[in-house]
Amino acid sequence: xxxxxxxxxxxxxxxxxxxxxxxxxxxxxxxxxxxxxxxxxxxxxxxxxxxxxxxxxxxxxxxxxxxxxxxxxxxxxxxxxxxxxxxxxxxxxxxxxxxxxxxxxxxxxxxxxxxxxxxxxxxxxxxxxxxxxxxxxx
Amino acid sequence: xxxxxxxxxxxxxxxxxxxxxxxxxxxxxxxxxxxxxxxxxxxxxxxxxxxxxxxxxxxxxxxxxxxxxxxxxxx
Numbered sequence: 001x002x003x004x005x006x007x008x009x010x011x012x013x014x015x016x017x018x019x020x021x022x023x024x025x026x027x028x029x030x031x032x033x034x035x036x037x038x039x040x041x042x043x044x045x046x047x048x049x050x051x052x053x054x055x056x057x058x059x060x061x062x063x064x065x066x067x068x069x070x071x072x073x074x075x076x077x078x079x080x081x082x083x084x085x086x087x088x089x090x091x092x093x094x095x096x097x098x099x100x101x102x103x104x105x106x107x108x109x110x111x112x113x114x115x116x117x118x119x120x121x122x123x124x125x126x127x128x129x130x131x132x133x134x135x136x137x138x
Numbered sequence: 139x140x141x142x143x144x145x146x147x148x149x150x151x152x153x154x155x156x157x158x159x160x161x162x163x164x165x166x167x168x169x170x171x172x173x174x175x176x177x178x179x180x181x182x183x184x185x186x187x188x189x190x191x192x193x194x195x196x197x198x199x200x201x202x203x204x205x206x207x208x209x210x211x212x213x
């Protein structure tokens with residue numbers, strides 16, 4: 001199912017407000033450029049929206065990004081949700097890490113994927129058993 | 139439930155048509171074309187986003203691009 005760049009919450013926030021988050025946005029746009037050159041899909045896991053949606057004024061920038069036809073939201077389905085639960089159980093992590101686990105489980109739906117994240121340590125732990133997932137720290 | 143299908147009539151070079159039919163067969167043609175069109179529209183959207191970002195932030199350096207490429211797992 002192709003290659004994908006998966007945007008975690010920091011990547012979404014940075015790309016939505018590039019001048020307000022310049023350093024993170026530069027890094028996010030660099031991995032976006034590489035993904036585009038590789039013809040990879042750009043995807044935002046739906047659970048990430050719970051971390052980035054914070055009210056009308058803030059959300060207009062987020063919605064502008066999400067309305068781009070090249071940036072698509074992937075819904076969380078039953079398989080991915082249960083995979084995420086198994087990842088948390090394996091690492092003895094609480095459900096405070098559920099959104100990170102959902103992000104990794106959705107990345108697993110692609111042939112290969114890179115997760116662009118501001119939280120690389122937790123994502124790397126969760127993704128460690130899966131060589132087809134790369135992590136790009138913003 | 140999916141959206142109703144729309145019929146499109148398009149012309150493509152004969153060699154391309156032959157290569158696609160060989161690849162997906164007559165029955166798989168609509169799905170293949172639909173995926174290709176969707177992917178192309180997505181790519182145009184990302185291209186436009188990158189143009190906006192690079193206008194505001196500048197072009198990434200070669201070193202930064204090399205670091206980003208390293209994040210990609212081998213297929």
